[in-house]
Amino acid sequence: MSGLTHLDADGAARMVDVSAKAVTAREAVAAGRIDMSAQAAQAIADGLVKKGDVLAVARVAGIMAAKKTADIIPLCHPIPLSAVTVDFDLDGDGVAVTATARTAGQTGVEMEALTAATAALLTIYDMAKALDKAMIIRDVRLIAKTGGKSGDWRRPA
Numbered sequence: 001m002s003g004l005t006h007l008d009a010d011g012a013a014r015m016v017d018v019s020a021k022a023v024t025a026r027e028a029v030a031a032g033r034i035d036m037s038a039q040a041a042q043a044i045a046d047g048l049v050k051k052g053d054v055l056a057v058a059r060v061a062g063i064m065a066a067k068k069t070a071d072i073i074p075l076c077h078p079i080p081l082s083a084v085t086v087d088f089d090l091d092g093d094g095v096a097v098t099a100t101a102r103t104a105g106q107t108g109v110e111m112e113a114l115t116a117a118t119a120a121l122l123t124i125y126d127m128a129k130a131l132d133k134a135m136i137i138r139d140v141r142l143i144a145k146t147g148g149k150s151g152d153w154r155r156p157a
Helices: 038-045 054-067 110-128
Strands: 024-035 083-089 094-105 135-146
Touching: 024 038, 024 110, 038 135, 054 083, 054 094, 054 110, 083 110, 094 110, 094 135, 110 135
Parallel strands: none
Antiparallel strands: 024 094, 024 135, 083 094
16 A cells, blocks of 8 residues: 555554654644624624634634644644644634644644644534524635645645
């Protein structure tokens, strides 16, 4: 099974051995969006959601999720995160989320950034679902990564 690093020669799942890799500064940025009704977006903007401050709770959820990525994604390495940020851009019909994860280590933080963005989006849905059950989470994707053997990468515009 050539080319698939999470499979051994017999096709069995395995955690990749990163012990020979150099420790480097690594960063990953992921993003996603949740579309919703104008009324739900306005309630979030005005702080009128009964469950509380939607974006503050979603930010904490994203950070917590990044720290638990190895518990959620079976073959991810548990890594020491040096920073996780979750930012929001609220507009008239939804919220865009951008999550950034950083470490100095032997493996990247793409999964941590993606997990942070996804958990933040799910938390927004949970907190605002009483206002709009038809919300759509979409376009969760890696935007950029730096560091490591494969070098820097940025999603083409």
